[in-house]
Amino acid sequence: MRKTLLESLTHGSLTEPAPAPDGSALAELAAKVDRAAQARLGRSLAIREVDAGSCNGCELEIHALSNAFYDVERFGLRLVASPRHADVLLVTGPVTKNMREALERTYNATPDPKWVVAVGGCAIDGGIFRDSYACVGGVSETVPVDLHIKGCPPSPTDLLKGLLALLEHVGGER
Amino acid sequence: MGILDSIPHVNAVSSHRPWPRAVVTEAGWQAAIDRLVEGGLTLLGFWGEPTAVHMAMLDGGSAAIAVVTYECPAGTFPSVANRHPPALRLERTIHDLFGLVPTGADDLRPWLDHNAWGQSHPLSGRNASREVRPYQFLPAEGEALHQVAVGPVHAGIIEPGHFRFTANGEHVVRLEQRFGYTHKGIESLMQGASLEAAAKLASRTSGDSTVAYAFAFACAVEAALQIQAPRRATLLRALMAELERLANHLGDIGAICNDASFALMHAQTGILRERCLRAADVAFGHRLMMDVIMPGGVTRDIAPDGVSALRALLAELRKVFPRLIELYDNTASLQDRTVTTGIVKAEYARQFGAGGYVGRASGRDFDARRALAYMPYEALSFEVPVLQAGDVNARVWIRIREIEQSVALIEQILDQLGPGGLETALPAGTGGAAREGMALTEAFRGDVLVWLRLDGELRVERCHLRDASWFQWPLLEAAIEGNIIADFPLCNKSFNCSYSGVDL
Numbered sequence: 001m002r003k004t005l006l007e008s009l010t011h012g013s014l015t016e017p018a019p020a021p022d023g024s025a026l027a028e029l030a031a032k033v034d035r036a037a038q039a040r041l042g043r044s045l046a047i048r049e050v051d052a053g054s055c056n057g058c059e060l061e062i063h064a065l066s067n068a069f070y071d072v073e074r075f076g077l078r079l080v081a082s083p084r085h086a087d088v089l090l091v092t093g094p095v096t097k098n099m100r101e102a103l104e105r106t107y108n109a110t111p112d113p114k115w116v117v118a119v120g121g122c123a124i125d126g127g128i129f130r131d132s133y134a135c136v137g138g139v140s141e142t143v144p145v146d147l148h149i150k151g152c153p154p155s156p157t158d159l160l161k162g163l164l165a166l167l168e169h170v171g172g173e174r
Numbered sequence: 175m176g177i178l179d180s181i182p183h184v185n186a187v188s189s190h191r192p193w194p195r196a197v198v199t200e201a202g203w204q205a206a207i208d209r210l211v212e213g214g215l216t217l218l219g220f221w222g223e224p225t226a227v228h229m230a231m232l233d234g235g236s237a238a239i240a241v242v243t244y245e246c247p248a249g250t251f252p253s254v255a256n257r258h259p260p261a262l263r264l265e266r267t268i269h270d271l272f273g274l275v276p277t278g279a280d281d282l283r284p285w286l287d288h289n290a291w292g293q294s295h296p297l298s299g300r301n302a303s304r305e306v307r308p309y310q311f312l313p314a315e316g317e318a319l320h321q322v323a324v325g326p327v328h329a330g331i332i333e334p335g336h337f338r339f340t341a342n343g344e345h346v347v348r349l350e351q352r353f354g355y356t357h358k359g360i361e362s363l364m365q366g367a368s369l370e371a372a373a374k375l376a377s378r379t380s381g382d383s384t385v386a387y388a389f390a391f392a393c394a395v396e397a398a399l400q401i402q403a404p405r406r407a408t409l410l411r412a413l414m415a416e417l418e419r420l421a422n423h424l425g426d427i428g429a430i431c432n433d434a435s436f437a438l439m440h441a442q443t444g445i446l447r448e449r450c451l452r453a454a455d456v457a458f459g460h461r462l463m464m465d466v467i468m469p470g471g472v473t474r475d476i477a478p479d480g481v482s483a484l485r486a487l488l489a490e491l492r493k494v495f496p497r498l499i500e501l502y503d504n505t506a507s508l509q510d511r512t513v514t515t516g517i518v519k520a521e522y523a524r525q526f527g528a529g530g531y532v533g534r535a536s537g538r539d540f541d542a543r544r545a546l547a548y549m550p551y552e553a554l555s556f557e558v559p560v561l562q563a564g565d566v567n568a569r570v571w572i573r574i575r576e577i578e579q580s581v582a583l584i585e586q587i588l589d590q591l592g593p594g595g596l597e598t599a600l601p602a603g604t605g606g607a608a609r610e611g612m613a614l615t616e617a618f619r620g621d622v623l624v625w626l627r628l629d630g631e632l633r634v635e636r637c638h639l640r641d642a643s644w645f646q647w648p649l650l651e652a653a654i655e656g657n658i659i660a661d662f663p664l665c666n667k668s669f670n671c672s673y674s675g676v677d678l
Contacts, residue, residue, distance in 0.1 A: 001504070001505065003497070004438065008441075014445060050327055051331075051333050054333070055378040055379065055380060055381035056333050056381040056673070056674050057382070057464070058381070060381060060425075063425070064444075067441075067444035067447070068441060068448075069445070069448050081329035081330070083327075093356065094358060096356055096357055096358055098290050098677075099326065099334055099355050099356065102326050102327055106327050128363070129359070129360075132358055132359035132360075132363050133292070134291055134357050134358055134359035134362075135358055152464065
């Protein structure tokens with residue numbers, strides 16, 4: 001164990017430079033975040049992930065955000081265990097009817113100010129599951145959405161760009 | 175001797191490939207259940223249609239497979255689950271989706287249906303209604319027992335599901351799972367879908383196994399149409415399947431150790447997993463390799479720099495992974511958590527036909543790649559690790575050994591990858607008649623079954639997808655009994671069953 005630990009210390013860091021925040025995401029957010037929220041949160045956001053019926057592909061890439069290459073915590077972005085600790089809900093999936101109530105309750109359990117980020121093609125409009133008897137469709141049909149991150153699934157870099165845009169916007173104008 | 179020789183049947187369905195399917199009467203249906211109960215056959219799948227139910231069965235010894243069909247125009251069929259418990263969740267699902275009633279069933283509580291769809295029995299083809307009752311969890315009685323309800327929204331980044339624990343102090347007396355939260359109606363969307371649309375749906379049944387599902391779907395279509403993908407395409411398919419296995423096993427080993435609070439392993443395997451996904455991205459243009467496998471072959475070739483990216487990945491794994499194995503093996507505080515925790519009895523693994531590391535860590539020596547030797551595995555050499563202990567530790571070790579095998583397999587495939595076509599053209603139609611196909615592939619967590627019927631224009635008439643998790647999740651309920659609640663995340667992670675794969 002000592003050898004592995006020492007090597008991690010002496011070798012260069014794997015963590016890559018941050019990508020530029022997504023321009024279109026910034027534009028989508030521009031109208032939605034008010035000054036009071038910015039002042040209160042600064043450059044730190046607690047994120048609660050909610051799988052609202054995804055195939056689990058998006059979850060794999062959200063997980064990857066925490067690996068040594070992306071190291072999402074260096075930006076002040078922290079994935080937390082409860083909506084009660086969260087500023088941001090990261091929602092995936094076509095919102096199955098069986099998950100709608102749980103999503104609403106999770107949203108209601110999240111204190112204000114809060115943002116909802118819809119992740120992946122399904123979360124935007126239901127994707128390929130849109131026409132099913134079992135799906136509601138995009139996340140915005142159930143809870144208000146502030147930002148969409150496209151992709152099936154979005155890569156960790158896509159996710160990071162979107163989240164950085166959110167962070168810039170929340171903390172930017174102080 | 176074929177499976178159907180010992181099961182009285184009315185007639186065989188000639189358009190079903192590659193394994194036989196036969197229509198049986200009640201006597202044949204009961205005879206098939208007898209064979210499952212006595213252990214001569216293993217239940218591979220159990221699915222419905224508006225007026226029929228089908229059971230796929232495996233003879234573990236000869237690797238023979240057959241499907242029996244019981245036609246039920248009156249809407250009832252003899253319950254399988256009341257005699258053979260592994261069929262229970264599938265039987266409740268058939269009832270939910272098709273409204274068919276298993277006669278003699280002990281448990282007809284809804285499974286996928288949470289009374290939220292605005293309709294009952296959505297695949298029955300008729301307007302049906304169902305009496306709605308509050309969901310009753312199974313009782314556990316005794317002094318000092320209390321319940322802990324977890325989910326559907328969990329604390330980690332995982333899929334939604336509900337776990338109802340009954341505990342005596344710290345010790346779990348009973349765990350009951352309640353799923354269906356991610357039910358997307360995949361099988362209804364399949365009906366009438368083009369092959370392309372259907373392949374995309376199949377690929378998103380469980381995102382972590384997208385290659386295995388696309389692989390099985392393509393093989394089922396090819397079986398139905400009696401065509402074969404070119405050799406190069408099958409090698410590329412296996413290449414992606416092994417990469418997917420590597421990435422998932424690496425992620426799992428790290429996650430299991432992380433649930434035992436050993437973050438160092440999680441960080442190290444996380445790096446290797448990311449390297450796998452990046453190599454996959456270079457080679458096939460998508461980190462999870464979605465939508466590359468299609469019926470007839472593959473949609474794209476490996477990128478020119480893909481081979482060198484994969485060789486570099488293999489070299490890195492060969493260098494780093496042995497050290498991580500040593501780390502796992504020599505960390506007593508970690509072993510303290512994984513050894514003798516969450517034991518799956520060999521008898522249950524056999525009875526349920528548990529696939530993947532869950533079965534193989536409990537003595538069930540089955541791997542679809544070897545047993546069925548589907549292309550291109552018939553020409554590749556590899557070993558199938560099997561252990562007997564059945565605990566979390568054994569499930570970790572199966573993954574470790576399988577990573578080593580996958581590394582060797584990828585090397586063999588790269589060496590064998592000669593020039594050749596990528597696609598066999600599909601016929602324009604079947605000439606009018608419906609055709610049926612079935613296939614199994616070995617996903618990282620176990621065998622995936624795809625069964626389908628195509629109409630004359632090659633549209634999907636009916637498609638059933640069966641994840642390995644169907645026969646693993648119930649064993650988690652048994653494995654956690656007597657363990658402490660705090661060890662549940664560890665046990666659960668060592669199974670890493672799919673929610674989306676069983677919710678469909």
